[in-house]
Amino acid sequence: MTFSNIVSLFIAMVVLAAIPSLSVLTVTTRAATYGFVDGVFTTIGLVTGDIIFILIAIWGLSFLSEAMGSLFIVIKYLGGAYLVWLGISLCRSKVQEMTIKKPVNSSLFSSFVTGLVITLGDQKATLFYLGFLPAFLDVSKISYLDTIAVILVATLAVGGVKLMYALMADKVSAIASSKTKNKINLVAGCVMIAVGIFVIVKA
Template sequence: MGSLFVLIKYLGGAYLILLGIRLCTSKSKNVETQEVVKSSLISSFLTGLLITLGDQKATLFYLGFFPAFVDISKISYFDTGIIITITTVAVGGVKLGYAFMADRARLLISSKITKGINIAAGCVMIAVGVFLVTKA
């Protein structure tokens, strides 16, 4: 299967190069001209919940540490509710902070800065793609 993995490396490198070129040549959109799509609060909540629950790394991380701090054989239903509440507030609070900062950053960053960030990110993607292709 070694030759298959070499092919996957070539395809991955080519894909990164393609994405980098597309990112470098993309047009930056002006914030004032972008249309903001309004959605209901419940729709936004459910979307965020499903995205968070779909992140298996975070779930496995919490499940891995859980037995180190809590004796699972002595947990009651009330304790389970408290743990769920604390986890929800901790994870949700961090994600709310990220969302707030992203919203504010969107208003502060001009289209020139966005274009520069896109070019820098595109160049990094192209460099990684070239590295993968040359090392394959």
């Protein structure tokens, strides 16, 4: 991976991590109800799940590239189309105001598991990374260093954004109005569409 690839990947992941979603709601809920530390452990769980999917996607893509040869281009087209569809869905989605209910008790381990399960329970994650990573990584020339770079980028980008959400939730118990979240969805959706088109063009 080149430095420009790393920077581009980092920016894209920051934007995507900022999208109001179940993971964001979970982090903010845990932080607002139990404190910032619980938000941190929930974030660690989320990032751990992302790393697992990244490893599956990267080495799965590498295997497919070697086994399928030119047919692998079809996978890229499908992945790019999926990203465009996801971007359009984000642009059209409307976020409603959500209230946070305080449960009785919790533990740091349960916060970690909550974050991990939410990520691993998302069956779209693997398909997402299959379509997303080829825009920044040449899977035919994958190396362990590239894998480590992607994991570090994901940890800093996704983890950093979720921690900011947790910190804000801990301080004010609310992130933003639904109007603001809708604007975030629109921007993130446009980024997704652009990345999807980029993947298709590169294929």
